[in-house]
Amino acid sequence: MQMLRSIWGNMFADRWYSCFKSGPKFYVNTAIGCLLCKIMPGKAKLIKERYYLSDGPYGFIDTCIRAAACREFRNASEQEIKKETREFWVREYGEEWHEKKFERFEGSCNSGEFIATRKPLEDQINSLVHTNPDKFQSICEIGTGHGLFLKRLSEEVDLPGYFVGLDLSEGQIRTNQERYKDSRLIFLNEDVTGWIDRQGKPGCIFVTFGVFTCFTQRELEDLLAHVKAKMHPAAFAIVETTKCDLANQPDSSLMNGKRVFAHNYPHLFARAGYAVFEKKIELVNPDVRNYYNVTMLATTG
Numbered sequence: 001m002q003m004l005r006s007i008w009g010n011m012f013a014d015r016w017y018s019c020f021k022s023g024p025k026f027y028v029n030t031a032i033g034c035l036l037c038k039i040m041p042g043k044a045k046l047i048k049e050r051y052y053l054s055d056g057p058y059g060f061i062d063t064c065i066r067a068a069a070c071r072e073f074r075n076a077s078e079q080e081i082k083k084e085t086r087e088f089w090v091r092e093y094g095e096e097w098h099e100k101k102f103e104r105f106e107g108s109c110n111s112g113e114f115i116a117t118r119k120p121l122e123d124q125i126n127s128l129v130h131t132n133p134d135k136f137q138s139i140c141e142i143g144t145g146h147g148l149f150l151k152r153l154s155e156e157v158d159l160p161g162y163f164v165g166l167d168l169s170e171g172q173i174r175t176n177q178e179r180y181k182d183s184r185l186i187f188l189n190e191d192v193t194g195w196i197d198r199q200g201k202p203g204c205i206f207v208t209f210g211v212f213t214c215f216t217q218r219e220l221e222d223l224l225a226h227v228k229a230k231m232h233p234a235a236f237a238i239v240e241t242t243k244c245d246l247a248n249q250p251d252s253s254l255m256n257g258k259r260v261f262a263h264n265y266p267h268l269f270a271r272a273g274y275a276v277f278e279k280k281i282e283l284v285n286p287d288v289r290n291y292y293n294v295t296m297l298a299t300t301g
């Protein structure tokens with residue numbers, strides 16, 4: 001086995017990866033997965049529907065069907081992709097996903113992973129608010145999920161306006177409305193574009209944590225343009241992972257082997273006429289090329 005690996009590494013790997021994005025195992029799994037989808041359609045449907053909920057490790061059948069699901073996603077039209085992603089969050093699965101995270105983070109919102117990944121953004125927001133007194137009044141978290149980050153921001157960022165959390169999951173929003181009923185937080189089951197049309201006003205800082213990976217490039221570009229046209233001055237404060245060559249790949253692609261998108265955030269924001277106020281770009285895993293965590297705050301200018 002060791003010998004085979006070293007022959008592969010020395011002789012074929014470079015040539016293979018110059019033609020293909022994923023390793024040969026992925027393509028074999030995909031082919032078997034497509035066959036399994038035909039043989040066991042019920043199981044395949046469930047695995048696809050619950051795609052984002054399962055963290056692995058996966059058995060052989062699950063791995064292959066998940067690979068086939070990624071292939072379907074890659075071949076789908078933009079409208080189909082949008083519909084499928086939304087369906088996951090709107091259905092009961094969305095709430096199940098958020099409640100799992102709530103249980104994981106509820107007791108540790110001031111320590112560990114929760115704070116390590118969010119505090120840099122919180123610092124950027126505070127820095128923006130302090131250097132621009134009176135310019136920003138409110139925070140709107142797109143895809144607020146369990147609402148724990150919005151709660152923390154309402155305690156750590158000194159703004160006079162509203163702290164509103166939007167999410168496509170009706171069940172989760174109902175849970176949040178009950179859970180945080182004694183706070184100043186507002187939770188709405190609403191798509192961000194609809195909310196902007198209904199009550200978007202200047203002075204808002206939009207926050208996202210792991211949300212734009214669900215947006216197609218066009219959806220993200222439309223949102224940036226809409227906010228700039230309708231809500232200036234406004235800002236976006238984001239923590240998003242991406243897998244792309246930030247220097248040379250301006251357009252978005254599907255994240256390798258996953259049903260989510262990889263965007264070149266600094267580029268897309270600059271192209272939409274936004275000014276980057278602060279950014280921190282870190283490698284998620286030094287062994288994986290171009291895999292970044294982007295913590296960035298950009299304003300409408």
Ligand SMILES: C[S@@+](CC[C@H](N)C(=O)[O-])C[C@H]1O[C@@H](n2cnc3c(N)ncnc32)[C@H](O)[C@@H]1O
Pocket residue numbers: 089090094101142143144145146166167168169190191192193208209210211214
């Ligand atoms: C991966 S979850 C992240 C949730 C949360 N930010 C967290 O860190 O746990 C993405 C969330 O974005 C929400 N979402 C996706 N598109 C949206 C849109 N256009 N407007 C509002 N929420 C959206 C989904 O409902 C989902 O709850």
